[in-house]
Amino acid sequence: MSEEHNELTEPATAESFENPGLGHHRPRLGDDDPRAAKRSERQVVALFTVSILATIGGIVGYFAFPVAEPDAGNVRMSTLVLGLGLGLGMLGIGAAAVHWAKSLMNDHEKVEERHEQRGDDATRERAVEMLQEGAADSGIARRPVLKGALGTALALAPLSFVVPLVGNLGADWNVSKFRHTAWAGTPDGGPRYLATDPTDRRIKASDITRGSMVHVMPYRLPEEEHYLEEKAKAVVIVIRVDPSILKEPEERRGWSYDGIVAYSKVCTHVGCPVALYEQQTHHVLCPCHQSTFDITDQAKVVFGPAKRPLPQLPIAVDDEGYLYAQQDFDEPVGPSYWERER
Amino acid sequence: MKALAARRRHRLAPVILMALALLFTGVVYAAIAPSAAQADTASADDLTEGERLFITNCSTCHGLDAEGTPEAPSLIGVGAASVHFQIVTGRMPMDANSPQAEAKPPQLDEEQAQQVAAYIASLGPGPSIPSAEQVDPTLGDAAAGGALFRTNCAMCHNAVGAGGALTEGKYAPALYESTPTEIYEAMLTGPQSMPVFNDATLTEEDKRDVIAYLIEQREPNPGGLSLGSLGPVSEGLWVFVVGMGVLICAAVWIGSRSS
Structure with a gap:
């Protein structure tokens, strides 16, 4: 049996090598020289002493730097001293144990043969016998209802964690929500004004001087339900440039106001906030993957992995000079998804 | 000297030289690095002195009347705050036409910066200091x-x-x-x-x-070493180089034979 096993697992060339056996045992300094052994012992003791001192130091530090006072320096010292005490305390014990074993305990090479993994035939037959006995004793073959009940119970039991797991993946499968943002209008049907983020102050067109940039969210959105979800879709950057350098197609001519343009702040690549505005080049960069959009030319992509321009928010000015959104974005903001074009 | 010459081809010589060069650069930089300027309240109405300083230091690029040239923008209406910022941080006068005006040791002192700022502010209204x-x-x-x-x-x-x-x-x-x-x-x-x-x-x-x-x-x-607060780049470098390096050294030590 064992011969057959060897033939199967060992490569054919195994016979061409002779087992080199163990090398010549080389004694360590400490094996012959008691002074060297004594020195190793002292080193082990020193390592244990490091551990002891570090632990004591950590405890002393805990009382010396109380974290009760609101002092950042104290917190840092307390953490540092406790961490060093714990770390060196453990490291000292570990290093001492390793050094002890390496230098003082015996280092004679020992060979332990790996035992055969396969059980012998008698054991295997007995095992199969026991299984069959158990099956016969349970009477599962004779009692089909019992068999069915057991199978059903086993099949259903995992559902109590599988169903919530799958269900929680997405409680809301309404993808059309991506098409609408809070800019469509206020809950009572009025137009949505532009407000500063995070201070929620309405913005006048005259507030935005040339070269400036404002981070904008819909006015009074924080008072509404699910405000963070809505804000995540509706964040906008507003920038004013010289109107003569704006390249606007005919159908978008009314979307800006005297050089003030508003674009979605959500990158069309994977949705990072695109907000690094270079005032002199009129480029907006995404901090995640360096997609670059030209604000003067409909926020078209000039560099990077983004594939689509940033959606533009059509803005207008009311009688008092405040900026508001004429309508919602005309396309979903943010990265692409399967149903986007449908 | 002879001993030094004999060892100049030692394999560690470049490493030591590089370390010395880095140390030297660091010390020199620390010695000449820009120190922060302190702003006082704007008081200077010495427009003549401001104009003189402007003509000496700024007019080559910005033009004698500060109306700008093809190389540099007009300064009329930029305001005192802009001029003061650019001068006290050493960004202006610019020493080379690079992608960005670098901060460097200021060329004019606080009083002179206030004078130039007052002169520019007198040419057209703008944000004040x-x-x-x-x-x-x-x-x-x-x-x-x-x-x-x-x-x-x-x-x-x-x-x-x-x-x-x-x-x-x-x-x-x-x-x-x-x-x-x-x-x-x-x-x-x-x-x-x-x-x-x-x-x-x-x-x-x-x-x-x-x-x-x-x-x-x-x-x-309070969190301890911030590693420049740069996020995953410096922290990852630290973990990969220092953290994993120490672990590898420990594994080698544990596995090595005691002498």
Whole structure:
């Protein structure tokens, strides 16, 4: 049996090598020289002493730097001293144990043969016998209802964690929500004004001087339900440039106001906030993957992995000079998804 | 000397030379690095002196009447705050036409900067240098400033003001060394690539809150070593090089034979 096993697992060339056996045992300094052994012992003791001192130091530090006072320096010292005490305390014990074993305990090479993994035939037959006995004793073959009940119970039991797991993946499968943002209008049907983020102050067109940039969210959105979800879709950057350098197609001519343009702040690549505005080049960069959009030319992509321009928010000015959104974005903001074009 | 000459081809010689060169560069830089300028309240009406300084230091690029040339913009209407910021941070006079005017040791002192600023302000109205009260971080609310900073500034300057890269060699500088006046003036005037945050979009109180937040970041970090607050790059480098290096050394030591 064992011969057959060897033939199967060992490569054919195994016979061409002779087992080199163990090398010549080389004694360590400490094996012959008691002074060297004594020195190793002292080193082990020193390592244990490091551990002891570090632990004591950590405890002393805990009382010396109380974290009760609101002092950042104290917190840092307390953490540092406790961490060093714990770390060196453990490291000292570990290093001492390793050094002890390496230098003082015996280092004679020992060979332990790996035992055969396969059980012998008698054991295997007995095992199969026991299984069959158990099956016969349970009477599962004779009692089909019992068999069915057991199978059903086993099949259903995992559902109590599988169903919530799958269900929680997405409680809301309404993808059309991506098409609408809070800019469509206020809950009572009025137009949505532009407000500063995070201070929620309405913005006048005259507030935005040339070269400036404002981070904008819909006015009074924080008072509404699910405000963070809505804000995540509706964040906008507003920038004013010289109107003569704006390249606007005919159908978008009314979307800006005297050089003030508003674009979605959500990158069309994977949705990072695109907000690094270079005032002199009129480029907006995404901090995640360096997609670059030209604000003067409909926020078209000039560099990077983004594939689509940033959606533009059509803005207008009311009688008092405040900026508001004429309508919602005309396309979903943010990265692409399967149903986007449908 | 002879011993040195004999060892100059030693295999560690380049390493030692490099270490010495780095140390030397560091020491020299520390010695000549720019020190932060202190702003006083604007008092100078010595326009003649300001004009003289302008003609000597600035007119080569900005033109004798400050109306700009093809190389440099007009300064009429930029205001005293812009001029003061550019001069006290050493950005102007610029020493080379690079992607970005670098901060360097200021070429003019505080009084001269005030004089040039007053002269430029006399040519056309613009933002003026903030008062000491406007930039006093103790009067600001650091928590509100943090919210404003994260929305308006952090994407370029990093969440704690450690700075960051822009395109084509441009960058947003670190704000750890900037004085409150410089921070205020930068927000107000939008130097170079930076957009303008005027008093309507970021009010005077908002600006003071932002300054309070930035000054707060200079306190010791209770979290310990911040590794430059740069996020995963410096932390990952530390873990891969130092952390894994130490683990490998420990594994080699445990596995090695005792002598």
